[in-house]
């Protein structure tokens with residue numbers, strides 16, 4: 001079992017990422033760090049607590065991370081988020097108020113301490129902006145060499161962005177932090193290149209609904225909201241993208257994707273803000289900082305995804 005920390009802005013696909021990590025027998029989910037993006041950080045933290053409670057995973061600590069990028073005074077909610085994830089971030093499905101509170105400790109210190117404790121056995125999966133990870137690296141630069149694996153959901157190299165013509169949402173929230181992280185930490189990038197090919201449909205959510213359990217019905221409602229949103233924004237896809245749970249799957253089983261090594265950086269100039277690019281001047285450089293996922297074994301992943309989530313939902 002690998003120790004895993006999720007750093008997420010709990011929205012709908014982030015909620016599925018939590019479920020995947022809770023369900024996978026190869027994962028020991030040791031904590032969640034809250035980020036901002038799909039929702040404000042406080043709401044994301046509440047959503048994480050609610051989802052964990054729904055799934056019976058009440059021993060997983062939740063920390064509130066940073067609320068905005070270092071360049072903004074306050075977080076401006078992405079205009080598309082409420083349409084895609086609902087006003088409350090989880091498809092406007094009302095889950096009971098969580099019985100637990102978030103932890104009082106500092107989220108960045110929690111992460112740094114976990115790297116010190118678990119080293120190569122620890123995996124970090126950020127599925128929101130990279131603000132928290134950048135802050136941790138600034139405070140303790142050595143952690144990039146000590147941690148076992150960082151697998152992010154973010155960016156794109158072979159397709160345009162999803163919030164602007166050049167930027168994917170997580171990177172666009174804090175391109176400066178993303179650029180720092182890309183240049184300093186070896187990581188695997190699970191971007192739109194592969195997540196837009198890993199889709200879920202009403203057929204799968206119906207299977208959850210048919211379980212007649214609290215979590216099965218709640219997740220069916222939550223994800224149906226997301227599928228409906230995709231029908232409006234991306235009618236050609238015929239389903240919703242499993243962005244964040246795919247990153248969790250790849251973090252544990254890298255064989256779900258094929259990667260190419262590139263020296264990635266993020267543009268912070270206004271015109272191309274948030275674009276992730278492989279440095280063309282360093283294509284001959286054998287030392288690369290990022291493994292970019294470019295192909296996906298969609299069938300194998302979807303099989304694992306449904307086995308894990310349906311198994312978990314059948315119990316709660």
Ligand code: BDR
Pocket residue numbers: 011012013014037038127128153162168169170243244
């Ligand atoms: C990413 O942005 C968020 O809306 C999703 O949760 C995912 O992490 C996709 O671009």
Ligand code: CA
Pocket residue numbers: 008009010011013014038127128244
């Ligand atoms: Ca997310």
